[in-house]
Amino acid sequence: MTADAASSPPDDLEDLLALAAAHGLDLVGSTLRTEEVGLDFRVAIAGATDGSRWVLRIPRRAEVLERAAVEGELLRTISPLLEIAVPDWRIRTTELIAYPLLPGSPGLTVRADGTVDWHVDMSSPAYAVSLGTAVARLHAIDAEVAAATGIEVRSPAQVREVWARDLARVAASFSIAPELRSRWEAWIADDDLWPRHTVLTHGELYPGHTLVEADEISAIIDWTTASIGDPAKDLMFHQVSAPPEMFDLALRTYVAEGGTAWPRLAEHCTEMFSAGAIGYGIYALETGEAAHREAAAAELDPSAAG
Template structure:
């Protein structure tokens, strides 16, 4: 109810008829889907703290940089901000709702190769965005070496906590010091890409949301979430479609860096918990790091380096090489692999037993903004990243004026209104998560959605329309006049 009341303040004339929760990171945001009297859908996202508020402000800046021409050229739709409401230092955002639904990774894999190929083409389109888009929004820009050095600095900070298993520290440091691994062409990247930020409709990506971490950096970051895919063929299809769409020389190491990013996200999760003194997050991070350390000790982990690191024993100590190993001084000390005098010729070595017991699928890797889960058991195709792609030379930049500092989103698509007037009819069939039991029965649905519908002249469902909002703090209304109830953008 509170988010519905905020939405009426952010978008004049909006009269909520139904309210339902939608998936989001509960540590950072309160979110809801609102259907108004005209059956238009709106997404409300309210930050819980300063850090998440800054992420939404960054997303607004990024979305303003997408000109109408850029939006029209993309094979997917982008969010558009319809209005905002400030409550103290935090600001709640109301977005025009986009088509499609979130599918988990297993559902995407089960959807088949056509969906995987479409995801590859979508990622290619993101990486083909002009770099001036990032420059115009004053968002982060990294060269390949700057990006690698930044990761090394983060690793040093994580090591100082004393909570990272030594084996993982050595493994990550070895990969970050493998200079050949970091020869890539920086591109515009989404930065927070995973299955929950892809809206799927009819087996294709209809929209991409969550543009809070846009930057120029390593394209591999947008593939990190694929480390959790249980079917290597799914990842292979994504990469093949990406390569074909980019039409450039392959980056043979993109999936190695992606696997490293998925593992390192666990350390970043722990560091964030320590910074905020979040005991639950700290405990989760430590447990996931222990699980990852055990998986790598047992199964070797996914390849993240070009030059393989030294082998370690179960205590994390280097295993001597053949040249360093002491020579056998007695014939009884020399035995054939797999042979035991007590068992005969059919016994297995310890390493063979580990391989036989290895699970067929990797553990689910982390998502950037939700509690990650330990990644990294091998899928059985360690060279799959050799088919990965790389980007060529960066796109040439053009001069662009900075947008005005206002809450009005410039560059709205001139065809948005006509396109979205028909969205109500198209959206009559409610998605699976919109059931009557999900909605607040106290929410009025008998209004006509106009400002004249209320006796006091205020829009029905506004902050003054019910006792639920009496306890709300004083707010400053900021609306984006150019966006109407059906102002979805492509």
């Protein structure tokens, strides 16, 4: 997100300025813009009176704070181990997380009405190479060092078990289109699709979480979903959104830089992306919010929603 991503200031501008001021940030109100699509945090970007620019993350629910504490520790740990920038949390309280704006612009932004604006060319070789390199270096970080921050750790077997458990839980509360349920069950059951190892993953690595300069990734943001888990998570979005030759380039770069691939990785990415509706169903159940439950139901059984 850039500071100009929204066309007008939020209705609660004065409240946000007061919140920042209470934490020692003197912001210029005319520069403040928000992004409202985040499920766990509301995000704002603004300039300060001293000329610096800041990102503000305001928690939407108290339960996200425990994960935020782990995220902050992870960022502190991995920052010196990666060659690209990650958020440097200068402020972290129960009301506000804030850090200096990182270099680059998001590869993708979402408007308040849900319209997606792309700011990076997914057919760009430069982006593919920088993604493959960044993911390889992330996955090379020692899993035990990362695990010591408190992030969730799963073995390859546990990764699949959680998918199966989540599918059963969602099926108990929602209608799932038969073709989707059959597809997801077949995916979970197919041994050849799944990796034999787990690594430190960002967990939601898509262009909206990569900041880009000249089609190369300069920073990665929003590490809330980081875990020791399936390496395909960090390659999935590129596999489903980039031309096949660009995903092949990203994957070749990933392997050349030390990453470990397997024969059916691309197919696994496709199936995992399809199963994203399961994760949204779990989120809807955990938050208990009617709007999320309705949206999840529409993804899980489009024919019933229509």
